[in-house]
Amino acid sequence: MNAKQLSMFNDIDEKEVQDLIITELRNYRALKVQIENKKEQEAAGVIDLFPSVRQQDRLNELKVKQIDRALEHSLDFIERRIIEMKYLTSEETKDINIYLELGLKKGKYYEKKRAAIYRLATALGII
Template sequence: MHHLNDRELKKIVAAELKFYKALKVAMENRNELRESGVSQIFPQLANREVETEIKYKQIHRTLTEVLDHNQRQILERKYLGGDPINDIEIYLDMGLTKDQFYVIKKEAIRLVATALRII
């Protein structure tokens, strides 16, 4: 079993959270098609609908049920926002010290990784 260090773990979790934005839109688009009675409007190279839905649900559940307010806010602003944002901007906006911010962020990443069975 490969043991991940904190930097590797953060990279994996960040990639999954960034991909979550696309999964969320994919689920919304699918629902819109179903409501319209249309099956598909773009070429579909692979049918991964089941995997996409499960992955979306598991990440969504993790964000809403596992993290506390500060943890969720940090991850949402850092990885789920539209524009890139620096850590310093986040912790200053939240009224946290640099040390508090990094403790909360590290804890949040570990919780997400645990809930998603990455670690």
């Protein structure tokens, strides 16, 4: 995505958008685990296994559903693989390893990564 394409997003700080999406994606992993743990506790008939400082179960479930939908429906296959490999694994993966594994040239990789971040930001209503 080049500067001309980004011009339709007037006065948007690209770095701020990227940071917001990356933060949400990293939190998404933990929220998915939280939801799975909650379901497991409910299935076992256990309530409040761990103390909770804040009650945001509904908001967290909604966030996970909407991020799931955005990942599934707003990205093409390569964009989704980039996001999964870069942000949705517990291992820190370097960009070079991702674009080599996907068989992409460096420039094309960064173009697809940037496009994926902006598509997610749009789908989630961040921009």
